[in-house]
Amino acid sequence: xxxxxxxxxxxxxxxxxxxxxxxxxxxxxxxxxxxxxxxxxxxxxxxxxxxxxxxxxxxxxxxxxxxxxxxxxxxxxxxxxxxxxxxxxxxxxxxxxxxxxxxxxxxxxxxxxxxxxxxxxxxxxxxxxxxxxxxxxxxxxxxxxxxxxxxxxxxxxxxxxxxxxxxxxxxxxxxxxxxxxxxxxxxxxxxxxxxxxxxxxxxxxxxxxxxxxxxxxxxxxxxxxxxxxxxxxxxxxxxxxxxxxxxxxxxxxxxxxxxxxxxxxxxxxxxxxxxxxxxxxxxxxxxxxxxxxxxxxxxxxxxxxxxxxxxxxxxx
Numbered sequence: 001x002x003x004x005x006x007x008x009x010x011x012x013x014x015x016x017x018x019x020x021x022x023x024x025x026x027x028x029x030x031x032x033x034x035x036x037x038x039x040x041x042x043x044x045x046x047x048x049x050x051x052x053x054x055x056x057x058x059x060x061x062x063x064x065x066x067x068x069x070x071x072x073x074x075x076x077x078x079x080x081x082x083x084x085x086x087x088x089x090x091x092x093x094x095x096x097x098x099x100x101x102x103x104x105x106x107x108x109x110x111x112x113x114x115x116x117x118x119x120x121x122x123x124x125x126x127x128x129x130x131x132x133x134x135x136x137x138x139x140x141x142x143x144x145x146x147x148x149x150x151x152x153x154x155x156x157x158x159x160x161x162x163x164x165x166x167x168x169x170x171x172x173x174x175x176x177x178x179x180x181x182x183x184x185x186x187x188x189x190x191x192x193x194x195x196x197x198x199x200x201x202x203x204x205x206x207x208x209x210x211x212x213x214x215x216x217x218x219x220x221x222x223x224x225x226x227x228x229x230x231x232x233x234x235x236x237x238x239x240x241x242x243x244x245x246x247x248x249x250x251x252x253x254x255x256x257x258x259x260x261x262x263x264x265x266x267x268x269x270x271x272x273x274x275x276x277x278x279x280x281x282x283x284x285x286x287x288x289x290x291x292x293x294x295x296x297x298x299x300x301x302x303x304x305x306x307x308x309x310x311x312x313x314x315x316x
Contacts, residue, residue, distance in 0.1 A: 005064040012209050014058040018042065018049055021056050022064060024195035025211040033064070041065040074103050076118035079110065083119070084145065084293050089154040089286045091120065091133075092147050094295045097273045101137040101146070112146070122150050136162055136238065143298045144171070144278025154286050161283050162238060168282035170234045171243055172297060173254055174275035174304060176314050177227035178264040180251030186220045190246040194239040203259055204241045206249055214239040216246045224308045226315060228255075232279075243276065255304070255314055268314050270304035277301050 005026055013021045019037070023030045033042065033052065040048040043063045044056075056062070082094040093112065100107040103114070116133060133148045135158040149155035161167050177183070192206025194214040206214055215236035222230040229252060233243045241260070247253060248260035255261070255268040255275040268275070282292040297305065308314070 003066040005066065007062050007064070007211070009056045009058050009060045009062070010211055011058045013056060013211070015055055017052065018044070018054040018056050018062065019052040022062065024209075026064065028064070028066075029196075029201065036064060036066070041067070074111075074113050074117060075109065077109060077114040078118050079115035081112075081115050081119060084295070085291070086120075089151060090147055090149050090158070091116070092145060092281065092293050095138065095143060095146055095278075097141050097143040097298065097300070100140045102134055112148075116148060120150065135159055136167075138278050139241075139274065139276075141274035142171075142276045142278060143295075143301070145169075145281040145293055145295050146278070147281060147283065157286055158283060165235075165237050166284075167238075168234075168280065168292070169238065169278065170232055170280045172277045172279045172301070173231050173233055173243060173247065174271070174301070174308070174314075175229050175231060175247050175252040175254050176265055177229070177252050178262060182227065182251045183218065183220055183229060183231070187218070189215065189217050190250065191215045192246065192249070194237075194242070194245070204239065204245050206245055212239060213237060214242050214246065216243055218247070222309075224314075225311060226313050227252075228308050228314045230305060230308070244274075264315070267316050268304075269316055270307050270312060270314055271300055273300070275301060275304060 007022060007025050009021060019030045019033045022033050036042050037049055037052050042049045045060050083091060084094050085092040095112060100111045103111050135147055135149055135155060138144060138146060147158060149158055192214055193210035194204060194206055194212040195208055195210030197203040197205040198208055217234040219232045220229055221232055244254055244257055244260045253261040253265040255265055256271050257274050258266045277297060280294050282290060285291045
């Protein structure tokens with residue numbers, strides 16, 4: 001079934017290009033929007049938008065028709081999985097770092113979806129969705145907890161909780177102050193907008209406005225030499241790259257973050273992947289009870305943390 005996005009232009013986007021406004025306010029890239037505009041699937045106050053360079057006006061409503069995803073030819077693969085919990089409705093997985101969640105260009109197999117297809121055959125959306133059973137995702141190099149639905153009703157229930165930001169998620173991260181004030185307080189709430197970075201489309205930014213908001217609650221657990229920190233980040237919202245974006249824009253990028261780390265923190269001798277772990281996950285189950293799960297720190301993260309405690313430097 002086709003999906004439709006309905007987006008109203010806020011005052012601070014008055015006069016923006018329609019593709020730039022829609023890209024900032026939705027998960028769609030400007031390239032994808034350009035294709036949808038060419039297909040007549042972006043509709044404004046005066047009908048179909050003809051040009052990506054069309055200028056929007058405050059208060060205007062735009063509708064984006066997104067055609068249903070083509071079924072993927074994902075094959076079951078016997079890939080080891082750490083199953084934290086499984087019942088008739090859902091599976092909670094502790095994802096290893098380096099595993100892509102769902103098939104995408106360049107990652108046709110070896111994904112969590114391939115592993116789940118081997119593990120169980122009753123996931124919702126199998127054969128008709130690009131992300132069968134997947135309710136949310138974490139980045140390839142992030143480790144930790146994900147919940148996957150087995151039936152359509154559970155899928156809808158979990159999606160509604162993620163949309164309402166009622167799912168409880170905390171992450172552990174290793175970061176380092178590379179510039180600015182960093183995180184001088186042990187507890188802080190970072191609130192910002194969320195949109196694609198205006199010059200680097202692979203990144204997101206909270207410093208350039210946007211119609212979406214992002215909120216991360218950060219607690220500093222430990223401080224080390226050379227400005228390294230061990231932090232807990234609790235999500236109020238779940239935007240793409242949210243923790244990475246917020247900490248980097250505070251001057252404390254995650255260790256070994258090639259996208260947000262800059263020259264200083266894009267690599268680290270302590271860990272060879274993004275130092276981020278999805279440690280806890282809590283949600284309301286279809287049976288009406290609240291379930292809470294925890295994942296221990298993986299070996300590579302725990303090793304890096306131990307080295308910091310012994311006085312090692314995070315710098316290359």
